[in-house]
Amino acid sequence: MSTAPVKRTSIPNVAAESRAAFAAWVDAHPDGRHFGQVLIRPESSGGYRLCHAEDEGATGLQLYENPRAAREIAKLTGDGEYRPLKSAPNLRRGWALLAADAGDLVTAMNGLYPSAVVHWYLYREGSLDITNYRENAARQSGIYKRVQRLTDQGVQNAAKACCEDAVCLKKTLWDVDEEIPLEMNRGEGEIPCPEPCSVFVSFARRVRLFERENKRDLDAIGLSPSEKEDLSALVEAAATGEVVMAREAEFEKPLNERRMRYRRLTLIPKLRPPVANE
Amino acid sequence: MKALVIVGHGSHLNEDSSLPVYEHAERIRQTGEYDEVVECFWKEEPSMRHVLDMVESDDVYVVPAFISEGYFTQQVIPRELGLAGPITHKGDKTIRYAGPLGTYEGxxxxxxxxxxxxxxxxxxxxxxxxxxxxxxxxxxxxxxxxxxxxxxxxxxxxxxxxxxxxxxxxxxxxxxxxxxxxxxxxxxxxxxxxxxxxxxxxxxxxxxxxxxxxxxxxxxxxxGAPVGPHPSMAALISARAREMEEKFVHGAR
CATH class of the missing domain: 3.40.50.1400 (Rossmann fold)
Known part of the structure; x- marks a missing residue:
């Protein structure tokens, strides 16, 4: 094994530095700071109060005082669905968490948005290492090795489907490679995304399987087997009056939101070819 | 300062997959043996790629919450954490990587x-x-x-x-x-x-x-229930890390 290249060594203890910087950033705004879907407000006692941004001023919130409770808060949506991606815009409401000091604040933030504080800090300092898609794909192995063959257009569509603010509040900083920037709307949130995450890699694998299928298996009107599977599932579900979506990272199932977002980009143009302007 | 990093597989679909890692981490935290106990995962956040930036300590012990030596412990975990072998130096940090749990005598x-x-x-x-x-x-x-x-x-x-x-x-x-x-x-x-x-x-x-x-x-x-979530696994994780410490820190003197 060789040591992986370490590009950044200028900040000796980023964890400690980021804790102090984040607390100072919050302290500078007595009215509170928004971070992801969370509102963080410095308390006169020296601690911090966190709640869902939409619960600002709400009463009857369930109060937590252990910063590690944040992980439990972030685990399930309001509907009880598991949240595999903590930066998805589906943080549940109805809670408030009191953090005694900067250490507890960062522990709580790492429960709500794991590693977001340190990435926020490194990004502000201009020291955040960015890993582009091709670089990330190159080190994948096993069942994920095939993501290396995803086309540039496939990466573009997968990022639009998987990473825009409608499904992930991180600000996407990586590109396809050094030459080809992402075309997606990268988002304006506070949490930087320096590298394709495991949910994205898993989605990219699914999109690569769609791509492979496109080459060989199109029918007379140009639809692939999986496109027809998705259309059938949609018709059947809608006919019952209720479309029950697949789980957030269940990309093998037709009615997955990100999968449908990908279809909107790639299938809709096939079904509704753009009308040429006269 | 001394930190323990426990690496779990995690899951995109099953909310209980990472639970034993979090429970064992909390048990070890309570013992006070480490200044920091941090969890990271392959399929969940924080990812192995980013966890070392979240650790303040210079002495870092990494224990994989995996049963056997194999693809994850030999390939995926060292690659994602950027480890060079049993001991890796990164900036001021010394990272000691222990073996999986199933092959441990306990x-x-x-x-x-x-x-x-x-x-x-x-x-x-x-x-x-x-x-x-x-x-x-x-x-x-x-x-x-x-x-x-x-x-x-x-x-x-x-x-x-x-x-x-x-x-x-x-x-x-x-x-x-x-x-x-x-x-x-x-x-x-x-x-x-x-x-x-x-x-x-x-x-x-x-x-x-x-x-x-x-x-x-x-x-x-x-x-019976699976072995991994058993409370005694926490002691096994600590013992795995302690073994690295005795071998490479005290043994080296």
Missing amino acids: MADVILERTDDLMRGKETSGRTALVLLGHGTDLNKNSSGVIYWNAGRIRERGVYDLVEVGFLDQEPEIGEVVTSVEAENVILIPVFIAEGWHTRETIPEDLGLSGEVTEREDRTIFY
């Missing part, structure tokens, strides 16, 4: 504790076989090796009339072992890290188990 004790938990208050007569259930895969012989190794350790202690192994994805197939082992009582313990799809659904379904105790015509099958 593992047999945890399996036996799990067995005791299951059999407490249950009366048996006749011969009793302990069957260790592993996932197994034809792709990596270490996956089954660790199950055989633990079975051997337990067999040496002579607590049970028979100690056998069975697998989901390789020979000997678990259903066959449970049916053919020559004992009136068959204690089945999954040597898995977490509760999940296999332990809750596929195994009971494939073996026709009706819960903790299943009566068949010629035998009673006792089905």
Whole structure:
């Protein structure tokens, strides 16, 4: 094994530095700071109060005082669905968490948005290492090795489907490679995304399987087997009056939101070819 | 300062997959042995790629919450954490990477504790076989090796009339072992890290188990919880890290 290249060594203890910087950033705004879907407000006692941004001023919130409770808060949506991606815009409401000091604040933030504080800090300092898609794909192995063959257009569509603010509040900083920037709307949130995450890699694998299928298996009107599977599932579900979506990272199932977002980009143009302007 | 980093597999679909890692981390945190105890995962956040930036300590011990030596412990974890071997220096940090849990000498004790938990208050007569259930895969012989190794350790202690192994994805197939082992009582313990799809659904379904105790015509099958979530695994994780410390820190003096 060789040591992986370490590009950044200028900040000796980023964890400690980021804790102090984040607390100072919050302290500078007595009215509170928004971070992801969370509102963080410095308390006169020296601690911090966190709640869902939409619960600002709400009463009857369930109060937590252990910063590690944040992980439990972030685990399930309001509907009880598991949240595999903590930066998805589906943080549940109805809670408030009191953090005694900067250490507890960062522990709580790492429960709500794991590693977001340190990435926020490194990004502000201009020291955040960015890993582009091709670089990330190159080190994948096993069942994920095939993501290396995803086309540039496939990466573009997968990022639009998987990473825009409608499904992930991180600000996407990586590109396809050094030459080809992402075309997606990268988002304006506070949490930087320096590298394709495991949910994205898993989605990219699914999109690569769609791509492979496109080459060989199109029918007379140009639809692939999986496109027809998705259309059938949609018709059947809608006919019952209720479309029950697949789980957030269940990309093998037709009615997955990100999968449908990908279809909107790639299938809709096939079904509704753009009308040429006269 | 000294930190323990526990690496789990995690899941995009199963919310319970990472639970044992979080529970063991909290148990170890309570002992005060480490200044920091941090969790990271392959499929969940924080990812292995970013966890070291979240650690303030200079002395970092990494313990994989995996049963066997193999693809994850030898390839994925070192690659994602950027480790060069058992010891890696990164900036001011020294990172010591321990082996997986299943090959550690204390593992047999945890399996036996799990067995005791299951059999407490249950009366048996006749011969009793302990069957260790592993996932197994034809792709990596270490996956089954660790199950055989633990079975051997337990067999040496002579607590049970028979100690056998069975697998989901390789020979000997678990259903066959449970049916053919020559004992009136068959204690089945999954040597898995977490509760999940296999332990809750596929195994009971494939073996026709009706819960903790299943009566068949010629035998009673006792089905235990997986080993990984057992509270004693926390001590095993600590011991794994301590072993690295003794070997490379104190031993080096």
